Amino acid sequence: MKNVYTVKQVNSYIKNMFTQDFMLNRIYVKGEVSNCKYHTSGHIYFSLKDESGTIACVMFAGSRAGLSFRMREGQQVIVLGSVSVYERDGRYQLYAREIVPDGAGLLYEKFEALKKELAEMGMFAPEYKQPIPKYVRTVGIVTAPTGAAVRDIINIASRRNPYVQLILYPALVQGEGAADSIVKGIRALEAKKVDVIIVGRGGGSMEDLWAFNEEAVARAVFDCTVPVISAVGHETDTTITDYAADLRAPTPSAAAELAVYEYREVREYMRSCGQRMRRAVRIKTEAQRARLKQLELRLKFAHPRQKLNERRQYSAELEDRLRSLMDRRLTAEKHRLALYVEKMKGLSPLEKLNQGFSFVQDRDGRNVKSIRQAQPGDILTVYVTDGKIEAEVTAADEAEYPAAELPKSLV
Numbered sequence: 001m002k003n004v005y006t007v008k009q010v011n012s013y014i015k016n017m018f019t020q021d022f023m024l025n026r027i028y029v030k031g032e033v034s035n036c037k038y039h040t041s042g043h044i045y046f047s048l049k050d051e052s053g054t055i056a057c058v059m060f061a062g063s064r065a066g067l068s069f070r071m072r073e074g075q076q077v078i079v080l081g082s083v084s085v086y087e088r089d090g091r092y093q094l095y096a097r098e099i100v101p102d103g104a105g106l107l108y109e110k111f112e113a114l115k116k117e118l119a120e121m122g123m124f125a126p127e128y129k130q131p132i133p134k135y136v137r138t139v140g141i142v143t144a145p146t147g148a149a150v151r152d153i154i155n156i157a158s159r160r161n162p163y164v165q166l167i168l169y170p171a172l173v174q175g176e177g178a179a180d181s182i183v184k185g186i187r188a189l190e191a192k193k194v195d196v197i198i199v200g201r202g203g204g205s206m207e208d209l210w211a212f213n214e215e216a217v218a219r220a221v222f223d224c225t226v227p228v229i230s231a232v233g234h235e236t237d238t239t240i241t242d243y244a245a246d247l248r249a250p251t252p253s254a255a256a257e258l259a260v261y262e263y264r265e266v267r268e269y270m271r272s273c274g275q276r277m278r279r280a281v282r283i284k285t286e287a288q289r290a291r292l293k294q295l296e297l298r299l300k301f302a303h304p305r306q307k308l309n310e311r312r313q314y315s316a317e318l319e320d321r322l323r324s325l326m327d328r329r330l331t332a333e334k335h336r337l338a339l340y341v342e343k344m345k346g347l348s349p350l351e352k353l354n355q356g357f358s359f360v361q362d363r364d365g366r367n368v369k370s371i372r373q374a375q376p377g378d379i380l381t382v383y384v385t386d387g388k389i390e391a392e393v394t395a396a397d398e399a400e401y402p403a404a405e406l407p408k409s410l411v
Contacts, residue, residue: 007090015085018092024083029055029094030102033075046071048079048094056093057081066098069206070236076102100206107206111213115240118215123222124243130227132247132258133195135266138165139259140189140197140226142182145170149202149231149252156256161263167194173201178211183220190226197224198255199241200231212239221245231255359383371396 005013018024031048038044042061047054057079059067071077081096100108118124139157143149145168157166169185172178182199189197199221201209211217212232221228221244230245231252242248249255300306360368361381368374374393382389 008087011085011087011090014090014092015087018084021083026080027083027094028078028080030076030078031055033071033073033077036071036073044071044096048077056091057096058093059096059099063097066096068236068238069101070234071099078102107210107213111206111240114213114215114218115243118218118240118244123218128222130246132227132229135261136164136195136259138167138192138194140192140194141166141168142171142185142189142197142199143168143201143252144173147173147202149200152251152253153198153231153256156253157260160257160260163263164260167192173211174204174208175211179214179217182211182217186217186220186224186228190224194226196259197226197228198231198249198252198259199228199245200249200252200255201233202252203234203237209233209237209239212241214240217241218244229255229259371398 029048031050034047034049034054036044036046042064044059044064044067046057046059048057049055059081066080077099078101079094079096080098081094083092083094085092122128141150141153143153150168154166157164167189169188171185172181186197186199199212199217201212203209209232212230218240221230221241227246229247229249230239230242231249231254232239232241233251235250247258249258359382361383362368362373363379363381366373368380374380374396376393376395378393380391380393382391
């Protein structure tokens with residue numbers, strides 16, 4: 001037996017044949033979606049069928065950017081991709097890169113062209129996006145007055161904050177004149193000076209949402225001085241308005257949640273802030289009171305009256321010490337004086353007179369100690385114990401007395 005191949009070799013050979021076929025590397029296939037499964041890994045597995053047959057298809061998670069809507073059973077679509085062989089199963093399948101609804105191919109190309117043009121003009125640049133006010137008082141709504149979108153917005157906004165005013169501009173959101181109606185609504189609410197504008201509608205096909213892909217609407221959104229939230233269709237629907245708006249919401253209900261703050265949360269936050277503020281003020285007040293008491297005590301010690309009292313006390317102590325020193329000094333001097341008195345008593349002439357001696361003075365009151373002080377005829381006064389005697393000198397004779405015989409007081 002010659003030329004025997006393994007299954008793997010055959011499948012590889014067939015896959016190589018598909019790879020070398022230029023047409024199969026980029027092919028558009030139209031059909032009805034069946035067996036569509038969104039895998040948890042992000043891959044999408046489905047089949048395309050028509051009246052004559054079926055082809056297996058897969059779109060990997062990395063190619064999901066080429067899908068702008070959620071596929072559903074029975075939907076007619078056009079798939080751009082490549083046909084290749086899955087070697088493990090030995091069967092071929094279509095590897096999808098882009099998927100658009102059938103009949104919307106031209107619209108999709110127009111959408112991509114306008115998106116590219118406006119992006120190059122900078123209309124989608126993040127630096128031009130305006131921040132959405134956190135606390136709004138008025139919300140403008142541009143949508144159909146009878147659709148589910150406006151009911152959802154009103155319900156969500158009323159539940160979150162019944163004090164926010166909602167101003168509805170009833171606009172056409174589908175069909176002829178819808179784009180002009182949306183533009184007028186945006187400009188009217190801008191002139192009304194609302195805090196934020198919600199532009200949107202419920203879900204639908206690409207044809208239904210086409211008004212929000214018009215350049216006039218995108219420019220009105222971009223030029224609006226009031227922040228604009230785009231809320232067109234479902235989460236998988238994407239329009240030019242979504243790119244031009246300051247913020248995109250996946251649904252109208254989500255737009256209401258983004259635009260209107262939760263009143264109860266703010267009230268609870270304010271209550272919590274009030275409690276924290278009162279607690280902080282109380283703690284601060286208590287700390288300042290304690291500090292004031294410390295300063296009061298320090299001031300009390302540093303007060304001039306306290307200093308005066310301290311000086312008075314010090315002066316009183318000095319006065320007591322001075323008196324004590326003076327008393328001791330006076331006592332000592334009195335004692336010393338008494339000693340001097342006693343000593344003087346021993347030297348006093350009067351004391352000698354009391355002992356039997358006499359004291360002689362001349363007329364001038366001088367003490368007569370020598371005969372040379374007394375001349376004959378001089379009058380002398382002689383003091384004795386009980387008086388004095390006036391005497392006249394008749395003679396003055398010299399005499400010598402042994403020093404030992406004289407009293408000590410006369411030597």
